[in-house]
Amino acid sequence: MPIEVKAGACVGAGQCALVAPNTFDQDEDGIVVLLQHDPQGIDLKSAIRATQLCPARALAVSAR
Amino acid sequence: MSRTRRAVIVGASIAGLTTAEVLREEGFDGEIVIVGEEAQLPYTRPPLSKQILLGEWEPEDARIRTRAELDGLGIQLLTGVSAAGLDVAGRTIHTSVGPIAYDDLIIATGTRPRTHPLLPHSPSLRTIDDAILLRAQLRLARRVAVIGSGILGSEIASASRKHGAETVIVGRSGTLSFGGVGSLLSDRLAHLHKVNDVELALHADVISASPSSGGTELVLRGSAERSFDLVVVMIGGTPCTEWLAGSGLDIADGVACDDVGVAAPGVSAVGDVAAWHDPSTGRGVRTEHQSNAIEQAIAVASRIARNGEIERPVPLFWSEIHGTQIKAVGWFDQRRQLVDTSVDPTTDRSILCARAQDGTLRGAVAWNAPPREFQSARAEIITSARTAIQPIPKEDRR
Numbered sequence: 001m002p003i004e005v006k007a008g009a010c011v012g013a014g015q016c017a018l019v020a021p022n023t024f025d026q027d028e029d030g031i032v033v034l035l036q037h038d039p040q041g042i043d044l045k046s047a048i049r050a051t052q053l054c055p056a057r058a059l060a061v062s063a064r
Numbered sequence: 065m066s067r068t069r070r071a072v073i074v075g076a077s078i079a080g081l082t083t084a085e086v087l088r089e090e091g092f093d094g095e096i097v098i099v100g101e102e103a104q105l106p107y108t109r110p111p112l113s114k115q116i117l118l119g120e121w122e123p124e125d126a127r128i129r130t131r132a133e134l135d136g137l138g139i140q141l142l143t144g145v146s147a148a149g150l151d152v153a154g155r156t157i158h159t160s161v162g163p164i165a166y167d168d169l170i171i172a173t174g175t176r177p178r179t180h181p182l183l184p185h186s187p188s189l190r191t192i193d194d195a196i197l198l199r200a201q202l203r204l205a206r207r208v209a210v211i212g213s214g215i216l217g218s219e220i221a222s223a224s225r226k227h228g229a230e231t232v233i234v235g236r237s238g239t240l241s242f243g244g245v246g247s248l249l250s251d252r253l254a255h256l257h258k259v260n261d262v263e264l265a266l267h268a269d270v271i272s273a274s275p276s277s278g279g280t281e282l283v284l285r286g287s288a289e290r291s292f293d294l295v296v297v298m299i300g301g302t303p304c305t306e307w308l309a310g311s312g313l314d315i316a317d318g319v320a321c322d323d324v325g326v327a328a329p330g331v332s333a334v335g336d337v338a339a340w341h342d343p344s345t346g347r348g349v350r351t352e353h354q355s356n357a358i359e360q361a362i363a364v365a366s367r368i369a370r371n372g373e374i375e376r377p378v379p380l381f382w383s384e385i386h387g388t389q390i391k392a393v394g395w396f397d398q399r400r401q402l403v404d405t406s407v408d409p410t411t412d413r414s415i416l417c418a419r420a421q422d423g424t425l426r427g428a429v430a431w432n433a434p435p436r437e438f439q440s441a442r443a444e445i446i447t448s449a450r451t452a453i454q455p456i457p458k459e460d461r462r
Contacts, residue, residue: 006125008115008120008121009111009115011382011389011391012391012435012438012439013355013380013382013391013439013442014435014439014442026435026436028434029434029435030434030435030436030438030439031435048089049089052082052085052086052089052358052362053358053359053362055354055355055358055380055382056108056110056354056382057078057108057128057354060128
């Protein structure tokens with residue numbers, strides 16, 4: 001399921017990169033960078049947890 | 065034949081919604097019903113006082129779930145329905161549309177803004193409707209008084225200046241506070257407001273308020289009557305627990321819970337309304353910011369769905385005031401000053417550390433600081449704080 005990032009909402013907490021490092025990284029300003037748009041299996045599971053944990057609710061897994 | 069297990073969540077904001085999502089994610093296969101008082105789909109609150117008041121986002125941008133997405137997750141959201149009572153023994157809540165039976169109840173009703181006795185009709189900010197109204201008022205206002213010296217007071221003053229109004233922050237404690245950091249950032253915040261032409265009246269209780277043709281005449285302690293065309297009251301929140309009167313729950317200040325969020329058999333509470341027992345102080349504490357609501361929701365949903373382990377939430381909150389990014393993580397002792405660890409003190413970028421007597425890093429504030437420095441401080445705080453909380457026997461929880 002595709003991951004969506006809401007521009008301007010990210011506060012650089014870094015929670016996503018800790019929980020789902022195969023899907024999310026951060027740039028020099030700490031802002032989220034998407035490494036893969038459509039994670040599968042265990043990567044998807046941790047990406048979903050990252051969307052829930054994001055303190056700014058800046059990530060979403062879109063329902064196709 | 066037994067009926068399907070049903071989790072009922074009262075409150076459709078971030079704590080309630082996250083509880084529902086994580087219940088599903090963790091394999092809860094019963095019914096999930098969210099009872100929401102507002103006629104709104106779930107939205108996130110931090111942007112209300114930031115991007116939305118500043119005019120950078122439209123209110124729609126704060127919404128986080130569509131009806132179709134909730135349907136896809138098998139989450140039934142009742143909007144415009146208020147809870148009116150709780151029968152703990154009968155595992156039933158009473159609502160404006162009748163009784164709803166539950167197996168697991170999660171209370172996530174949040175807080176509502178406290179009203180000022182002299183300014184009972186002045187606007188405040190909690191809901192998306194409040195933000196839409198306040199933004200329209202700020203666009204028209206020329207002289208704004210913000211009553212309240214907390215984070216939200218500072219954010220509203222920041223938005224007011226952005227919209228070009230003369231702005232004064234009125235407080236009575238003598239300091240500006242910043243959530244769990246308390247008044248430790250007061251001098252920095254005061255300087256930030258002053259260079260952005262916000263007047264500070266921090267020893268100035270409101271003595272009288274009267275309506276005038278153009279708005280409100282205020283008399284502040286120690287000064288003459290002044291006229292404002294907008295007065296915003298932002299003096300904290302009151303837990304929404306009236307509906308729990310007579311239920312037997314302890315609602316002295318929010319819903320009293322044990323250290324894993326249990327309030328009574330089958331009843332849990334999360335978010336701003338929940339006063340979880342803090343094992344390190346032995347007292348119940350309510351923590352009012354979004355990341356705490358999220359972490360408590362994940363902990364409670366994991367416990368209900370699969371008796372999962374509970375991790376103690378670590379406070380994390382942030383603000384943007386006059387364009388300055390301020391983030392805070394951890395715990396702050398008001399008796400101990402923050403230590404500025406910035407390499408170059410001539411810049412306005414600092415990491416401010418709160419250390420315990422033994423040198424342990426307990427809290428940190430990033431003031432316009434590079435995120436990576438903040439994250440390493442945060443990692444250190446989490447590592448030292450995350451001592452496992454002793455699980456309590458399962459039969460006591462349900």
